[in-house]
Amino acid sequence: AQTVTQSQPEMSVQEAETVTLSCTYDTSESDYYLFWYKQPPSRQMILVIRQEAYKQQNATENRFSVNFQKAAKSFSLKISDSQLGDAAMYFCAYRSEYAGGTSYGKLTFGQGTILTVHP
Amino acid sequence: EAGVVQSPRYKIIEKKQPVAFWCNPISGHNTLYWYLQNLGQGPELLIRYENEEAVDDSQLPKDRFSAERLKGVDSTLKIQPAELGDSAVYLCASSYRGSSYNEQFFGPGTRLTVL
Numbered sequence A: 001a002q003t004v005t006q007s008q009p010e011m012s013v014q015e016a017e018t019v020t021l022s023c024t025y026d027t028s029e030s031d032y033y034l035f036w037y038k039q040p041p042s043r044q045m046i047l048v049i050r051q052e053a054y055k056q057q058n059a060t061e062n063r064f065s066v067n068f069q070k071a072a073k074s075f076s077l078k079i080s081d082s083q084l085g086d087a088a089m090y091f092c093a094y095r096s097e098y099a100g101g102t103s104y105g106k107l108t109f110g111q112g113t114i115l116t117v118h119p
Numbered sequence B: 001e002a003g004v005v006q007s008p009r010y011k012i013i014e015k016k017q018p019v020a021f022w023c024n025p026i027s028g029h030n031t032l033y034w035y036l037q038n039l040g041q042g043p044e045l046l047i048r049y050e051n052e053e054a055v056d057d058s059q060l061p062k063d064r065f066s067a068e069r070l071k072g073v074d075s076t077l078k079i080q081p082a083e084l085g086d087s088a089v090y091l092c093a094s095s096y097r098g099s100s101y102n103e104q105f106f107g108p109g110t111r112l113t114v115l
Helices: none
Strands: A004-005 A010-014 A020-021 A024-026 A032-039 A046-051 A064-069 A076-079 A088-096 A107-109 A113-116 B005-007 B011-012 B019-024 B031-037 B044-050 B051-057 B067-068 B075-079 B088-095 B110-114
Touching: A004 A088, A004 A107, A020 A113, A024 A076, A032 A064, A046 A064, A046 A076, A046 B011, A076 A088, A107 B044, B005 B088, B011 B019, B019 B088, B019 B110, B031 B075, B044 B067, B044 B075, B075 B088
Parallel strands: A010 A113, B011 B110
Antiparallel strands: A004 A024, A020 A076, A032 A046, A032 A088, A064 A076, A088 A107, A088 A113, B005 B019, B019 B075, B031 B044, B031 B088, B044 B051, B067 B075, B088 B110
């Protein structure tokens, strides 16, 4: 079974600064996706960024970028120029792409990291 | 386009009472998921539907939880009887298997409090 670990329960950053959230995962599969989701107090889970395991290039989405280290099974999220609206709980998630398994499409989440942004 | 709709947003019940949650996925999405999110934790999958078929319900506590997805559209998750430990947020998500990324879109969740 796949596991996802976020070792930072809480992080804080000053507005306009950069912060990195850590995530490690464990899997024996070769075909999968990794995601970062943001969950504000409204509880709406919002996709921040995705990474396909077979792509070596790190994904970027505006101020958000990842450092994907496949061999080390590490997937960190960097938020640049942090804004007050970035404050939320952030979840790292794994999704199997093995179409023949019952776990196909299932998201496995980490425990989450609460990000506080100070003005 | 409307997102995933869930109701109610909040529910408070006494233990041993039954409760039901409703989810309306994004139009055209053939896959529907129910997740359980305990306070301060990441969501955990309870059940996944492909159209009207439950293809993964291994994490659903079948002694008290049940779910259905009639006609492969709306879904209802039921707990009977509810226990104190069932207090949590119940999230529904949907996706279209066959899209480029099979991205899951989440609803706002139902926060259940069992007294």
